[in-house]
Amino acid sequence: MNILPPDRDIFHEAKKSVSVKQKEHLVKAREKAKQTIERRRRLEQEEKQKELSKDDEEEEDDEEDPIPPVVKKQSKRITKKSNDLTEEEYDARKFEKFMKNMSAYERMKEQNIKDQEEAKKVKLSLNQDEYDHMLFLLEQEQKSKELQNASPIEPKQSDPQQEQVRRVVRNCVGSYNNKTSRFGNG
Numbered sequence: 001m002n003i004l005p006p007d008r009d010i011f012h013e014a015k016k017s018v019s020v021k022q023k024e025h026l027v028k029a030r031e032k033a034k035q036t037i038e039r040r041r042r043l044e045q046e047e048k049q050k051e052l053s054k055d056d057e058e059e060e061d062d063e064e065d066p067i068p069p070v071v072k073k074q075s076k077r078i079t080k081k082s083n084d085l086t087e088e089e090y091d092a093r094k095f096e097k098f099m100k101n102m103s104a105y106e107r108m109k110e111q112n113i114k115d116q117e118e119a120k121k122v123k124l125s126l127n128q129d130e131y132d133h134m135l136f137l138l139e140q141e142q143k144s145k146e147l148q149n150a151s152p153i154e155p156k157q158s159d160p161q162q163e164q165v166r167r168v169v170r171n172c173v174g175s176y177n178n179k180t181s182r183f184g185n186g
Contacts, residue, residue, distance in 0.1 A: 085093070126134065
């Protein structure tokens with residue numbers, strides 16, 4: 001028998017409550033978005049009105065003067081925070097901001113390296129007895145190293161005659177003790 005739990009327990013999770021600060025922030029953000037949309041609409045309407053008035057003036061001028069007017073090249077302007085900036089000024093500010101961010105990144109990178117080096121260091125807090133014991137152990141280790149360096153142990157050189165005698169004795173004793181034949185004991 002297959003009994004499955006209801007889907008609402010699995011697929012429908014309880015929604016998290018929204019804090020008061022988040023609600024206030026959302027209200028402010030919506031108001032600001034509405035203001036920017038309204039401002040853009042007004043600017044577009046003003047531009048359309050200017051274009052219509054220019055078209056009307058051009059028609060009147062065309063009737064009087066057969067020579068078309070010279071169009072002046074205007075530099076492109078980029079608006080940022082309701083300030084009219086030329087492209088060069090905008091690029092200069094953007095570059096300054098980039099350099100500030102890069103310098104902050106370099107400082108943060110150096111700090112990270114220092115933090116990693118600091119983390120590698122061993123930090124101990126010892127009382128006086130433990131500290132004295134550690135110093136004693138270090139001194140003993142240094143003394144043992146000095147002794148090893150002062151008189152290294154040389155390997156013993158054995159006489160070749162003694163080794164030959166040992167081999168012969170081993171072989172002889174081994175043959176007397178080993179009473180086995182090729183096919184078993186006997």
